[in-house]
Amino acid sequence: MRASAGRILSLLGLALLLLAANEAIHAALSLEGALISECGPEVQMAHVQYNAIMLQVSGAAVLGIIMNYQSDYVKKVAAKFNSGDLKRLFLGMVVAGGSVYNRCGKYCIRFYGKDYTMHQVFAGLSYELYRSSPSTIQITGRGSYMTQLYCKDAVIDIKELSPDTNARKGGTPTIEYILEGNRSIRQESMRVIMSVAGWVAPSLKRTAYGYSVSTRIGLGSSSPLPLNEEYKILAESLLLKFNSYSDSRYPETGYLMSYDPDTCSGFLSMGGFVDGSLVKKGRYAGMEKNSVLRASLAIGGKHFETPASAEKVMEAAVCNSNFDLSALLGRIMLG
DNA sequence: CGATCACACGCTCGGTAAAC
DNA sequence: GTTTACCGAGCGTGTGATCG
Numbered sequence: 001m002r003a004s005a006g007r008i009l010s011l012l013g014l015a016l017l018l019l020a021a022n023e024a025i026h027a028a029l030s031l032e033g034a035l036i037s038e039c040g041p042e043v044q045m046a047h048v049q050y051n052a053i054m055l056q057v058s059g060a061a062v063l064g065i066i067m068n069y070q071s072d073y074v075k076k077v078a079a080k081f082n083s084g085d086l087k088r089l090f091l092g093m094v095v096a097g098g099s100v101y102n103r104c105g106k107y108c109i110r111f112y113g114k115d116y117t118m119h120q121v122f123a124g125l126s127y128e129l130y131r132s133s134p135s136t137i138q139i140t141g142r143g144s145y146m147t148q149l150y151c152k153d154a155v156i157d158i159k160e161l162s163p164d165t166n167a168r169k170g171g172t173p174t175i176e177y178i179l180e181g182n183r184s185i186r187q188e189s190m191r192v193i194m195s196v197a198g199w200v201a202p203s204l205k206r207t208a209y210g211y212s213v214s215t216r217i218g219l220g221s222s223s224p225l226p227l228n229e230e231y232k233i234l235a236e237s238l239l240l241k242f243n244s245y246s247d248s249r250y251p252e253t254g255y256l257m258s259y260d261p262d263t264c265s266g267f268l269s270m271g272g273f274v275d276g277s278l279v280k281k282g283r284y285a286g287m288e289k290n291s292v293l294r295a296s297l298a299i300g301g302k303h304f305e306t307p308a309s310a311e312k313v314m315e316a317a318v319c320n321s322n323f324d325l326s327a328l329l330g331r332i333m334l335g
Numbered sequence: 336c337g338a339t340c341a342c343a344c345g346c347t348c349g350g351t352a353a354a355c
Numbered sequence: 356g357t358t359t360a361c362c363g364a365g366c367g368t369g370t371g372a373t374c375g
Contacts, residue, residue: 106336106337107337108337108338135338135339137339137340139341148338148339150336150337150338197347197348199347199348199349200349201348201349201350203349203350203351203352204351205352206352216349218348218349220347220348221346221347221348221349222346222347247346247347249346250346253346255347255348279348279349280347280348280349281347281348281349282348282349282350283349283350
């Protein structure tokens, strides 16, 4: 059974907890609690259900994590897609937010990022595809993680699908393999890629009637131009309209961005970001990308008297998707 | 040989505002 | 209202050292 490895890890974790009830474990668990509390209800449920166990290893600030790789998201896609398609998702994650290290006889695929959930997804896909379990390390002094998969087969696969993997070193990764997939897996790949390298940035704009919020979503920031073009083709195949932009400091790179409300809401209605995918920095850092996107779209076009009142409504909308938007708007809004 | 640790460099998101 | 441009500091990334 594919679930058995995960169960064994859970049991192992439970045993360790019982045996080693020390301060370190408690500290680790409370940190984990704080982390998980940022996630949506679905993630929290999954978490309670499967109970990831954290262990303190050498060094004060470095935590090793034994993860249970049964993210709800991976369970869902594993039931729906064959392994060829799952490989498309895996490729998307590596290209958008990972690296491949293959020197000195080492075969290592890494995934970086602050989203605990996305590391679970990466680890879950690794297990589904290669029956190999990576380990996740929290990077010292920062709220981000690195997941390392030592697996020769995986490295060979990725290098075959995208020979040039490391964008940082001037390479140009390709997602051609994803583009060859059917609509369903392309849509899922888009969601995963956006969750890894995409962003939401609601912005305040002074208008004749006060201030209004406009919604903006984007993908990447300095992707190699050919890859950026492939991202655009992928988006267009799903009727999402992005424009390409380039940062003048990095001429051979580009990113995608869209202000189009139909594109923003269209992306949301196809599932949007993977649940638990968080905004990385800025005013909404740590909040769910989907919540921010939903809130921003909900109050887009409304006018506010002051920037502060607009931000207040945004904050309320992001933090509680069930709150009474119209009541709050009635009190604060002008037009 | 697989796995973990450590760290410096420069790239990324995302804030902001001007130009259409 | 929509699109383009600029910019910065926090963090992503590659790699060597090290350990069991």
